[in-house]
Amino acid sequence: SADVVTFGETMVLLEAGSSGPLRYVNTFNKRFGGAESNVAIGLSKLGHQSLWMSKVGQDEFGEFLIQKIRGEGVNTDHVTSYSGAPTGLYFKEMRRPGDQRVAYYRSGSAASFFTETDLDEEQIAQTKILHLTGITALLSESCRTAIFKAIEVAKAHNVLVSFDPNLRYTLMGQLGEDGARQVIRDIAAKADLVMPGLDEAEWLYGTSDETEVADLLFAEGVQKVVIKNGGEYSFYAENGGAQGRVPSFEVKQIVDAIGAGDGFAAGVLSGLLDKKSLEESVHFAAAVGALVISSPGDIEGLPTRSEVLTYIEQKEGHSG
Ligand code: KDG
Numbered sequence: 001s002a003d004v005v006t007f008g009e010t011m012v013l014l015e016a017g018s019s020g021p022l023r024y025v026n027t028f029n030k031r032f033g034g035a036e037s038n039v040a041i042g043l044s045k046l047g048h049q050s051l052w053m054s055k056v057g058q059d060e061f062g063e064f065l066i067q068k069i070r071g072e073g074v075n076t077d078h079v080t081s082y083s084g085a086p087t088g089l090y091f092k093e094m095r096r097p098g099d100q101r102v103a104y105y106r107s108g109s110a111a112s113f114f115t116e117t118d119l120d121e122e123q124i125a126q127t128k129i130l131h132l133t134g135i136t137a138l139l140s141e142s143c144r145t146a147i148f149k150a151i152e153v154a155k156a157h158n159v160l161v162s163f164d165p166n167l168r169y170t171l172m173g174q175l176g177e178d179g180a181r182q183v184i185r186d187i188a189a190k191a192d193l194v195m196p197g198l199d200e201a202e203w204l205y206g207t208s209d210e211t212e213v214a215d216l217l218f219a220e221g222v223q224k225v226v227i228k229n230g231g232e233y234s235f236y237a238e239n240g241g242a243q244g245r246v247p248s249f250e251v252k253q254i255v256d257a258i259g260a261g262d263g264f265a266a267g268v269l270s271g272l273l274d275k276k277s278l279e280e281s282v283h284f285a286a287a288v289g290a291l292v293i294s295s296p297g298d299i300e301g302l303p304t305r306s307e308v309l310t311y312i313e314q315k316e317g318h319s320g
Pocket residue numbers: 009032033034035036038135168258259260261262298
């Protein structure tokens with residue numbers, strides 16, 4: 001069985017081949033990305049078994065996604081292809097080097113038709129960690145139901161539930177901002193590990209005081225909280241345990257910051273699977289995040305374990 005099970009939408013990414021507004025761009029590089037499969041690939045590269053469930057369109061792009069993600073070592077046996085809707089797309093525009101913007105063509109995509117019956121409950125029951133993001137919760141009613149069902153199955157089998165809110169304001173149309181906030185907060189309250197960005201924490205809980213956010217979540221029964229503050233540091237706290245800040249690694253030239261949070265999440269989960277402390281896991285994750293933003297694409301920069309250790313050693317003069 002897999003160490004980590006996750007599910008959500010992955011899209012074909014068409015990345016502008018030149019900088020400037022998309023209307024003037026004539027060539028695109030074909031890549032792919034999706035928060036949950038990015039995490040699954042990150043974990044696979046770090047040496048863990050990961051499983052990603054999803055629905056793709058019964059089309060060439062769907063085949064492409066399965067082929068690529070399977071090729072990265074992720075178990076895709078529970079991905080189904082759906083004839084009723086196409087695989088979603090997104091475009092990346094590069095206004096200036098390092099300044100990426102994203103345009104989604106995903107509404108009504110095959111993945112938004114994922115339902116709780118597409119979940120392989122046995123795989124969830126047998127895994128160590130179930131990893132979820134808020135993106136899936138905002139895709140559709142059926143995806144939302146699947147999230148809560150997956151949490152229920154995980155909880156019944158003592159599987160750790162990890163949650164990255166990964167707020168997508170463009171997906172809040174259906175529920176409205178307040179409705180979306182409520183859903184994301186409900187999921188966070190049921191998770192064991194919650195990993196928002198500082199700006200997300202502020203949007204969700206109305207405070208940028210990290211200890212206050214952690215205490216709010218602890219009161220709901222959450223066990224571990226990690227709050228990411230981009231290039232500066234990450235805050236970590238354990239319910240009734242240690243808390244502190246881990247500085248980020250300094251990256252001289254950010255090539256593409258999209259996907260850093262997923263790399264970071266993979267790093268934290270990898271550390272926890274390796275029985276590292278939360279602080280050590282966050283330190284390891286910070287290195288993974290730094291490596292991801294140093295290369296283009298959402299998944300291409302995800303490092304192997306030895307690449308992470310070499311990077312830490314180069315930066316700090318020791319490994320681990
Ligand atoms: O976290 C990176 C993701 O943003 C990207 O891979 C695509 O899942 C995606 C999304 O919804 O933006």
